[in-house]
Amino acid sequence: MGSVNPPQGLNLNLNLGLDLELDLLPPSHNSTTSTSATATPAFLTPKREPKPEPLDEADAFTPSFTAPVPFSPPPPDPSDGSPRDDPSVFSEFHRVSELFRTAFSSRHPETTVLDPDSGAIVPVPPDDSASRPPAVSPGSLADARQSMRRKTTMELVRVTELSIEDHRYFRDAVRRRRKSFAGVRILSMAQDGNRRYVRGDMVAWSAMSAQKLCLHREKRIVGAIPGVKVGDFFMYRAEMMVVGLHCQPQAGIDYLPAFQSPNGEPIATSVVVSGGYEDDEDAGDVIIYSGHGGQDKFNRQCANQKLEGGNLAMERSMRYGIEVRVIRGIKHDNKLTNKVYVYDGLYKIVDCWFDVGKSGFGVYKFKLVRMEGQPEMGSAIMxxxxxxxxxxxxxxxxxxxxxxxxxxxxxxxxxxxxxxxxxxxxxxxxxxxxxxxxxxxxxxxxxxxxxxxxxxxxxxxxxxxxxxxxxxxxxxxxxxxxxxxxxxxxxxxxxxxxxxxxxxxxxxxxxxxxxxxxxxxxxxxxxxxxxxxxxxxxxxxxxxxxxxxxxxxxxxxxxxxxxxxxxxxxxxxxxxxxxxxxxxxxxxxxxxxxxxxxxxxxxxxxxxxxxxxxxxxxxxxxxxxxxxxxxxxxxxxxxxxxxxxxxxxxxxxxxxxxxxxxxxxxx
Missing domain, CATH: 2.170.270.10 (SET domain)
Incomplete structure (x- = not known):
C-alpha cells in the first residue's frame, strides 16, 4: 500500500495514526455504494461505556458496564520547580518536554530516549514488533493501521505551527465526523420511534467508535485539538468524544491514566465546568475548580476527596505546566437536551490546595487561569x-x-x-x-x-x-x-x-x-x-x-x-x-x-x-x-x-x- 501523507506544510509533533487515517487515505480506499434504494442500517445498543464518575448533570447516562481504572501512587515532584507564567500557548513546549524526559529518566533510569528531537512530551518506548504475533497480512490496510498505533500509543503531544491549509484540512475532518455523528443519532432515534429512553447520541458514538472514526481516540493531544475552534458548541458529550475534545461521557476531568503513561503519572487534558459541584467558582477567565469524588447520587458532597485519578492528574498537570482544555456545560432550554457544551479555550492550572468545602468535607481545589491571545469565549458570546x-x-x-x-x-x-x-x-x-x-x-x-x-x-x-x-x-x-x-x-x-x-x-x-x-x-x-x-x-x-x-x-x-x-x-x-x-x-x-x-x-x-x-x-x-x-x-x-x-x-x-x-x- 502506498504511503499516507498529511497535507503539505503540516508540522505535527505526533503521528495522528489511526485517528485520522480514514481522512488521509486515497480515494481508492473509500467504500463504493450503489445508487439503488436506500438500505437502512440496524442500530445496536452500545455494550460498553466509559467510567461514569462523577455525575455533572441530572439526566446523566447510566452505563451497563463500568471499567476499573488502575491508579499509581503519586510520584515525587520533579526537581525543576514550578511552571513559569508565560501566556503563550506553545512557548513552553520544549521546557515541558524536557521536564517529562527528566522525570521519566529519574523513575526509569534503564530506559533511554530513542529520539530526543521527536517533539513528544513523553518518549515512545522501543518497538516490540518482534514479540508481537502477526495478526494481519503484511502490507494490508489493517497492517498500516496497526503500525501507526504501535508508533504512537504512548505519546503525549501538542500540535503546533499549523498552516492555513492544515487548519482547513483538520477543520473539514472534524466537520465530517460531526455530520456523521448527527446523521447516525437522528436516524437511530427515528427508527426507534423517537422513544425518549433511547440514547441516540450514545448509539452514534458506539457505532463510530466501532468503525474507528473517533478522532484522537487515545487522548494523546494536550492543548488545542486540530480542527476544533474556541467557541464551538456541542449538543452532547458523546459528540465531544467523537472529535477527541473530552473523552469522558460523564466525568468532569479527562486525563491520560498513569498506566498508559511511560513515566507512570496521570496527566489531565480537559475539564468540563458545569456547576455539578457546590465549591466551584467560575469568573470566566479565572476558575476555582473543585476535584471529583465524594459525592452521592444527588450531587451532594458526602465524603472527603482523594488525591487520585483525575485529581492527581490535575495536580501533575499543574506541576509540569501542562494546560487543559476547558469546556463549559450550560443549561439551555431546547428540545434536544437540557444542557449544551461550549469549548472556551486553554487554561493553566496555577494553584492547588486541599480545603474544607461548604458541606464540611475535604475538597481538592484547583485555580485555572485562561491563557492570553485566544478568541473570545463562546459562553460569553452566548x-x-x-x-x-x-x-x-x-x-x-x-x-x-x-x-x-x-x-x-x-x-x-x-x-x-x-x-x-x-x-x-x-x-x-x-x-x-x-x-x-x-x-x-x-x-x-x-x-x-x-x-x-x-x-x-x-x-x-x-x-x-x-x-x-x-x-x-x-x-x-x-x-x-x-x-x-x-x-x-x-x-x-x-x-x-x-x-x-x-x-x-x-x-x-x-x-x-x-x-x-x-x-x-x-x-x-x-x-x-x-x-x-x-x-x-x-x-x-x-x-x-x-x-x-x-x-x-x-x-x-x-x-x-x-x-x-x-x-x-x-x-x-x-x-x-x-x-x-x-x-x-x-x-x-x-x-x-x-x-x-x-x-x-x-x-x-x-x-x-x-x-x-x-x-x-x-x-x-x-x-x-x-x-x-x-x-x-x-x-x-x-x-x-x-x-x-x-x-x-x-x-x-x-x-x-x-x-x-x-x-x-x-x-
Missing part, C-alpha cells in the same frame, strides 16, 4: 446574544436600524444592525414571509390531494408514502436526511396543525439578525444556538418562469437562480462512512428547477445570507400547498451546530459567467 434578545437597545444603543424588519409578519422578529456605515439597504424592501408563486402553479390540477389522517400521520399516511414511507423529521423537528423533495402535509390534509410533518410552514424557530460587516457587506447571523438539522428559514422571493426571468434580467433586476444552488442536501444524513452497507439516496428524478426568483422589490432575511463553499446551511426543496414538482419552496436547514452570533452561510453554486463571482444579490 450571554451577549441572550442580552440582545432581551433588551437590544440597552445592550447596543447605537447601530440598530430595525427591531423587526418583518413588522410582525414572520414568526419571530428580524433585527437589522449596522454600526459600520450609513447603509440601510434592508429597509428599502417589502418583507416576504414565503415565496410568491405564479397563479397557474397554485391552481394546477392535482393540488387538492392530501392525507386522510385524523389524529396523527401514521404508516398509511398519503404524504408519508410520498416520502418513501419514511419519517422526514424526528420528534423535535430535526431533518432526518436530505431528499430531492420533501412532501409535508398541507391545507388539503385532514391531520391537525400540530402534525409532525408541518415543520417548515410553521415559520422560524430561531432568532436571526441582518448585520453589516466590513468583510462580506450585509450578512445574517443567529442570536440563538441552532442545532444541526434544524429548520432555519425559507429563501423567499417572487417566483418567475424562464420567459419572465429573461425579461427581468434585461432590466438588471436582482434574480436568484435556485437550480444553480449546490445540492448539499445529498450530504445530510449520509452515514456510509459509519455503515458501509448504507446506500445513498439516488439522484433526483424530479424535473429541474427551471425558474428564477425576483428579489429586487420583495425579499426576506435569507436574501442577505453570505456565500461560502463550506456552508453551514443547505437548501432543501419542500412542497406542501401545491404539488408542482418544478416549483418547490426553498427551505434552509442547518448542516452543523450554528453558535449564537455565528454567521450563516450558503453555497450559491455556479458563479456568474460575466463577473466570475457567486450568484449573489446585486447592489
Amino acid at each position: 450571554r451577549h446574544a441572550k442580552s440582545i434578545k432581551i433588551s437590544p437597545l440597552s445592550v447596543r444603543p447605537a447601530g440598530i436600524l430595525s427591531l423587526d424588519l418583518s413588522l410582525g409578519k414572520d414568526s419571530l422578529p428580524v433585527l437589522v444592525f449596522n454600526d459600520i456605515d450609513n447603509d440601510n439597504e434592508p429597509l428599502r424592501y417589502e418583507y416576504l414571509v414565503s415565496s410568491v408563486f405564479p397563479p397557474f402553479v397554485i391552481h394546477s390540477v392535482g393540488n387538492s390531494a392530501g392525507c386522510e389522517c385524523v389524529s396523527s400521520c401514521g404508516a398509511d399516511c398519503f404524504c408519508l408514502r410520498r416520502n418513501e414511507g419514511e419519517m422526514v423529521y424526528d420528534q423535535n423537528g430535526i431533518l432526518v436526511k436530505g431528499r430531492p423533495m420533501i412532501f409535508e402535509c398541507g391545507p388539503f390534509c385532514k391531520c391537525p396543525p400540530f402534525c409532525h410533518t408541518r415543520v417548515t410552514q410553521k415559520g422560524m424557530k430561531h432568532r436571526l439578525e441582518i448585520f453589516r460587516s466590513r468583510e462580506v457587506g450585509w450578512g445574517v447571523r443567529s442570536l440563538d444556538l441552532i442545532p444541526a438539522g434544524a429548520f432555519v428559514c425559507e429563501y423567499a422571493g417572487v417566483v418567475l418562469t424562464r420567459d419572465q426571468a429573461q425579461i427581468f434580467a434585461v432590466s438588471g433586476d436582482s434574480l436568484i437562480y435556485p437550480g444553480r444552488f449546490t445540492p448539499k442536501w445529498e450530504e445530510w444524513g449520509d452515514i456510509s462512512d459509519v455503515f458501509p452497507d448504507y446506500v445513498r439516496p439516488p439522484p433526483s428524478s424530479n424535473p429541474p428547477l427551471d425558474f428564477a426568483m425576483d428579489v429586487s422589490k420583495m425579499r426576506n432575511v435569507a436574501c442577505y445570507i453570505s456565500h461560502s463553499t463550506v456552508p453551514n446551511v443547505m437548501v432543501q426543496n419542500v412542497l406542501y400547498e401545491h404539488n408542482n414538482l418544478s416549483f418547490p419552496h426553498l427551505m434552509l436547514f442547518a448542516m452543523e451546530n450554528i453558535p449564537p452570533m455565528g454567521m450563516i452561510s450558503l453555497d450559491y453554486g455556479v458563479s456568474n459567467e460575466n463577473t466570475g463571482k457567486p450568484l449573489l444579490l446585486t447592489g
Whole structure:
C-alpha cells in the first residue's frame, strides 16, 4: 500500500495514526455504494461505556458496564520547580518536554530516549514488533493501521505551527465526523420511534467508535485539538468524544491514566465546568475548580476527596505546566437536551490546595487561569446574544436600524444592525414571509390531494408514502436526511396543525439578525444556538418562469437562480462512512428547477445570507400547498451546530459567467 501523507506544510509533533487515517487515505480506499434504494442500517445498543464518575448533570447516562481504572501512587515532584507564567500557548513546549524526559529518566533510569528531537512530551518506548504475533497480512490496510498505533500509543503531544491549509484540512475532518455523528443519532432515534429512553447520541458514538472514526481516540493531544475552534458548541458529550475534545461521557476531568503513561503519572487534558459541584467558582477567565469524588447520587458532597485519578492528574498537570482544555456545560432550554457544551479555550492550572468545602468535607481545589491571545469565549458570546434578545437597545444603543424588519409578519422578529456605515439597504424592501408563486402553479390540477389522517400521520399516511414511507423529521423537528423533495402535509390534509410533518410552514424557530460587516457587506447571523438539522428559514422571493426571468434580467433586476444552488442536501444524513452497507439516496428524478426568483422589490432575511463553499446551511426543496414538482419552496436547514452570533452561510453554486463571482444579490 502506498504511503499516507498529511497535507503539505503540516508540522505535527505526533503521528495522528489511526485517528485520522480514514481522512488521509486515497480515494481508492473509500467504500463504493450503489445508487439503488436506500438500505437502512440496524442500530445496536452500545455494550460498553466509559467510567461514569462523577455525575455533572441530572439526566446523566447510566452505563451497563463500568471499567476499573488502575491508579499509581503519586510520584515525587520533579526537581525543576514550578511552571513559569508565560501566556503563550506553545512557548513552553520544549521546557515541558524536557521536564517529562527528566522525570521519566529519574523513575526509569534503564530506559533511554530513542529520539530526543521527536517533539513528544513523553518518549515512545522501543518497538516490540518482534514479540508481537502477526495478526494481519503484511502490507494490508489493517497492517498500516496497526503500525501507526504501535508508533504512537504512548505519546503525549501538542500540535503546533499549523498552516492555513492544515487548519482547513483538520477543520473539514472534524466537520465530517460531526455530520456523521448527527446523521447516525437522528436516524437511530427515528427508527426507534423517537422513544425518549433511547440514547441516540450514545448509539452514534458506539457505532463510530466501532468503525474507528473517533478522532484522537487515545487522548494523546494536550492543548488545542486540530480542527476544533474556541467557541464551538456541542449538543452532547458523546459528540465531544467523537472529535477527541473530552473523552469522558460523564466525568468532569479527562486525563491520560498513569498506566498508559511511560513515566507512570496521570496527566489531565480537559475539564468540563458545569456547576455539578457546590465549591466551584467560575469568573470566566479565572476558575476555582473543585476535584471529583465524594459525592452521592444527588450531587451532594458526602465524603472527603482523594488525591487520585483525575485529581492527581490535575495536580501533575499543574506541576509540569501542562494546560487543559476547558469546556463549559450550560443549561439551555431546547428540545434536544437540557444542557449544551461550549469549548472556551486553554487554561493553566496555577494553584492547588486541599480545603474544607461548604458541606464540611475535604475538597481538592484547583485555580485555572485562561491563557492570553485566544478568541473570545463562546459562553460569553452566548450571554451577549441572550442580552440582545432581551433588551437590544440597552445592550447596543447605537447601530440598530430595525427591531423587526418583518413588522410582525414572520414568526419571530428580524433585527437589522449596522454600526459600520450609513447603509440601510434592508429597509428599502417589502418583507416576504414565503415565496410568491405564479397563479397557474397554485391552481394546477392535482393540488387538492392530501392525507386522510385524523389524529396523527401514521404508516398509511398519503404524504408519508410520498416520502418513501419514511419519517422526514424526528420528534423535535430535526431533518432526518436530505431528499430531492420533501412532501409535508398541507391545507388539503385532514391531520391537525400540530402534525409532525408541518415543520417548515410553521415559520422560524430561531432568532436571526441582518448585520453589516466590513468583510462580506450585509450578512445574517443567529442570536440563538441552532442545532444541526434544524429548520432555519425559507429563501423567499417572487417566483418567475424562464420567459419572465429573461425579461427581468434585461432590466438588471436582482434574480436568484435556485437550480444553480449546490445540492448539499445529498450530504445530510449520509452515514456510509459509519455503515458501509448504507446506500445513498439516488439522484433526483424530479424535473429541474427551471425558474428564477425576483428579489429586487420583495425579499426576506435569507436574501442577505453570505456565500461560502463550506456552508453551514443547505437548501432543501419542500412542497406542501401545491404539488408542482418544478416549483418547490426553498427551505434552509442547518448542516452543523450554528453558535449564537455565528454567521450563516450558503453555497450559491455556479458563479456568474460575466463577473466570475457567486450568484449573489446585486447592489
